[in-house]
Amino acid sequence: MFLGVLASLVGRFNGRDREFYSLVRAIFGIRARNIDLYKLALMHRSASVELADGTHLNNERLEFLGDAILEAVVSDYLFIEFPADDEGGLTRLRSKIVSRQTLNSLAESLGLDRHIIRHTGGSAVQKHINGDALEAMIGAIYLDQGYDRTNRVLINNLFRRHLDLDELVNSETDYKSRLIEWCQKSRQSVQFSTGHDKGYTSQHPLFRSAVVIDGIEVGHGVGETKKEAEQHAAHAVSDALSDEAGDWLLENIDSYRG
Numbered sequence: 001m002f003l004g005v006l007a008s009l010v011g012r013f014n015g016r017d018r019e020f021y022s023l024v025r026a027i028f029g030i031r032a033r034n035i036d037l038y039k040l041a042l043m044h045r046s047a048s049v050e051l052a053d054g055t056h057l058n059n060e061r062l063e064f065l066g067d068a069i070l071e072a073v074v075s076d077y078l079f080i081e082f083p084a085d086d087e088g089g090l091t092r093l094r095s096k097i098v099s100r101q102t103l104n105s106l107a108e109s110l111g112l113d114r115h116i117i118r119h120t121g122g123s124a125v126q127k128h129i130n131g132d133a134l135e136a137m138i139g140a141i142y143l144d145q146g147y148d149r150t151n152r153v154l155i156n157n158l159f160r161r162h163l164d165l166d167e168l169v170n171s172e173t174d175y176k177s178r179l180i181e182w183c184q185k186s187r188q189s190v191q192f193s194t195g196h197d198k199g200y201t202s203q204h205p206l207f208r209s210a211v212v213i214d215g216i217e218v219g220h221g222v223g224e225t226k227k228e229a230e231q232h233a234a235h236a237v238s239d240a241l242s243d244e245a246g247d248w249l250l251e252n253i254d255s256y257r258g
Contacts, residue, residue: 027110028137029157034144037062041136044118044129059136066139069147071098073154081165092177096168097159100228103131109162112137128224175234179211188213192230197222209233 017035024032032038041062043049048058074097078090085093096102107113107130116133142150176192183190190213197208209229210220221232 037140041140046119047117062136062139066135069142073151100128107134175238179234194226
């Protein structure tokens with residue numbers, strides 16, 4: 001019954017099933033069994049449909065599932081591609097692949113952004129909408145095709161065709177981990193004080209994070225998620241992580257504390 005209601009409601013937004021079958025086939029190279037899952041994966045929360053029992057239909061649950069499946073497949077992929085790398089190196093590279101920036105870029109490369117069902121204004125213009133939809137589509141593929149098929153689809157149709165691993169290896173995106181490693185090396189304590197920023201609403205979530213080294217705030221950042229705010233905060237002090245600039249930072253912290 002639920003899927004019947006879903007098919008009826010989602011169909012009103014995006015036309016005939018044939019177009020969705022063609023879309024899934026073109027982007028992921030698979031024949032959809034339950035096309036309604038893929039329709040739902042493209043329905044942003046701004047276009048949610050409320051059922052009689054109060055349930056809201058949108059892609060957030062599929063996004064949650066897709067996030068977990070993506071991390072598992074990426075781990076498998078990197079384990080095979082980089083047999084000589086240690087856990088730390090694999091973890092850092094995985095974080096780059098599953099980052100919002102990379103997922104947004106992948107979604108746009110695939111043309112997925114042109115098919116998202118959304119309402120204009122409010123949170124519909126948030127910058128993570130494309131990457132979120134890609135994760136939701138991954139969740140749909142998993143439910144429709146199973147894990148093994150999803151693994152092959154992501155590795156062969158996504159990673160090997162649309163990801164430049166060499167570029168990712170040489171890029172710096174995980175500023176938080178870099179900052180934590182630097183503080184550990186310098187024997188300094190580091191904390192991230194993160195909470196809601198001014199103007200926070202459920203429709204427009206905004207967080208502010210402050211980097212606190214040895215009890216002194218040395219930088220801050222703002223983002224739409226706690227993770228993003230902490231990365232921006234860490235980035236704000238990343239220029240002070242070279243040996244020379246780091247020594248200057250430590251001297252000033254010691255001077256301020258003394």
